[in-house]
Amino acid sequence: MKQNFIAGKWVDTAHSVKSINPSNLEETIGIYAQGGKEDVDQAVNAAQKAQKSWAETSIQARSDFLDRVGNVLMERSESIGRMLSRDEGKTLVEGIGETVRAAQIMKYFAGEALRIKGVHLPSVRPGIDVEIHREPVGVIGVITPWNFPIAIPVWKIAPALAYGNSVVFKPAELVPACAWILVDILRECGLPEGVVNLVMGKGSEVGQAMIDHEGIQAVSFTGSVVTGREIAKSCAALGKKVQCEMGGKNPLIVLKDADLKAAVNGAINGAFFSTGQRCTASSRILVEDQIYDSFSEQFIQSMNQLTVGDALDSETKIGPVIDDRQLKIDLDYIALAKQEGCEVIGGAYMEEKNHKKGYYLHPVTFLKAKNQMRIAQEEIFGPCAALLKVSDFEDAIEQANDIKFGLSAGIYTNDLTKARAFKKRSRAGMVMVNQPTAGVDPHAPFGGIKSSSYGAREQGFAAIEFYTNMKTAYIG
Numbered sequence: 001m002k003q004n005f006i007a008g009k010w011v012d013t014a015h016s017v018k019s020i021n022p023s024n025l026e027e028t029i030g031i032y033a034q035g036g037k038e039d040v041d042q043a044v045n046a047a048q049k050a051q052k053s054w055a056e057t058s059i060q061a062r063s064d065f066l067d068r069v070g071n072v073l074m075e076r077s078e079s080i081g082r083m084l085s086r087d088e089g090k091t092l093v094e095g096i097g098e099t100v101r102a103a104q105i106m107k108y109f110a111g112e113a114l115r116i117k118g119v120h121l122p123s124v125r126p127g128i129d130v131e132i133h134r135e136p137v138g139v140i141g142v143i144t145p146w147n148f149p150i151a152i153p154v155w156k157i158a159p160a161l162a163y164g165n166s167v168v169f170k171p172a173e174l175v176p177a178c179a180w181i182l183v184d185i186l187r188e189c190g191l192p193e194g195v196v197n198l199v200m201g202k203g204s205e206v207g208q209a210m211i212d213h214e215g216i217q218a219v220s221f222t223g224s225v226v227t228g229r230e231i232a233k234s235c236a237a238l239g240k241k242v243q244c245e246m247g248g249k250n251p252l253i254v255l256k257d258a259d260l261k262a263a264v265n266g267a268i269n270g271a272f273f274s275t276g277q278r279c280t281a282s283s284r285i286l287v288e289d290q291i292y293d294s295f296s297e298q299f300i301q302s303m304n305q306l307t308v309g310d311a312l313d314s315e316t317k318i319g320p321v322i323d324d325r326q327l328k329i330d331l332d333y334i335a336l337a338k339q340e341g342c343e344v345i346g347g348a349y350m351e352e353k354n355h356k357k358g359y360y361l362h363p364v365t366f367l368k369a370k371n372q373m374r375i376a377q378e379e380i381f382g383p384c385a386a387l388l389k390v391s392d393f394e395d396a397i398e399q400a401n402d403i404k405f406g407l408s409a410g411i412y413t414n415d416l417t418k419a420r421a422f423k424k425r426s427r428a429g430m431v432m433v434n435q436p437t438a439g440v441d442p443h444a445p446f447g448g449i450k451s452s453s454y455g456a457r458e459q460g461f462a463a464i465e466f467y468t469n470m471k472t473a474y475i476g
């Protein structure tokens, strides 16, 4: 059994879970510990003890540590990527790409650890200096989802450590493999005892215990809207800092003047890559009336060429759905699309591919979708794209914004005036011009508005807001 890691030691638990390969349901990836409330108590205790000396460790030592971890992630990106693909089901190219991304984020924050700035202000009173510093928050609770099993943990843990915090980390139950590997690499690179503690287990037990624990000062969460909202509420009641990245239902507008080939490629990538299991997926594609038919035809043609299969097969472009629960959600929405009056193309479920049982779902397009339909408003998190018709740019913007989410939004156009208007009027945290809605840089702030995000932005220079507190000093 792969154990939890608390106070610098691997720790047994009474319960464990099997992690299964979604490309081959007969293959067990490993047996992983399932902790409980007592493990959280011990982890928080260890993190509290470790935090002060970690915060006092020189910024050079913290930077060097993160840099070493980044190097190891990069060197092992092939093997970690392979494990990621087996555990989560994204293709090997995507699995390796995500691991490289995690390494880059580590290295970015290795640099940021050396760039913690303060501000000096003259006082309004003579003979006094005013200085504003950044201080660590304390113990950070990190709760992560299954769709990016190494990048999301890293983009929370790296800034937490860079700015002098300690961490209690609970990965998603479905994908413990990369979380375990990451923590083992931290250990191997010289992580001081208690600075990062891994408590694998259920959200309702381990996650909830972390939220409720008074020794955790801040919680960084990525996951569903329902859970995120509850977490934000509980944290507010306890006066904790909280940051929630939640769902998306991202619009991608295609105007009649767009480069059609580029638009089709961008839409295919945004809608279906990573099996559509990205919060930035392009799940509502709003196409101008005059090109709706030609766009749809090319889009469906490209969709039908995407090979669905074992995440590790080199010809696979779309890996399996993560598990049976998500598969049922996807299939239910496909059935709903028909009921709501869409023409449904694709979406066949294959129980088996090349003699391997897996959650194989062919990508699906919902033609003739309308903005009020549930399939155009609710996040599905599967390889499902709704194609909506819009009469012009104004109509496109209006429909794109007419949704409770606001994570990412995109447009394909060659009209500079419309591109600029879109950038300005789009009600989303991230806007893309002639780019898919998914696929972001590791050094730029990430996050949304409306129901998509709550709290300070993640990543890049923005991460310091969440992972530090400000102190204002008056020196007379």
Ligand code: ADP
Pocket: 143, 144, 145, 146, 170, 171, 172, 173, 201, 202, 203, 204, 206, 207, 208, 211, 222, 223, 224, 225, 227, 228, 230, 231
């Ligand atoms: P999904 O439906 O995609 O699994 P969730 O929001 O349920 O998304 O899960 C995201 C993360 O939040 C996972 O690590 C999960 O274990 C955790 N989680 C779920 N419920 C709770 C809870 N009540 N308190 C804290 N964490 C939770």
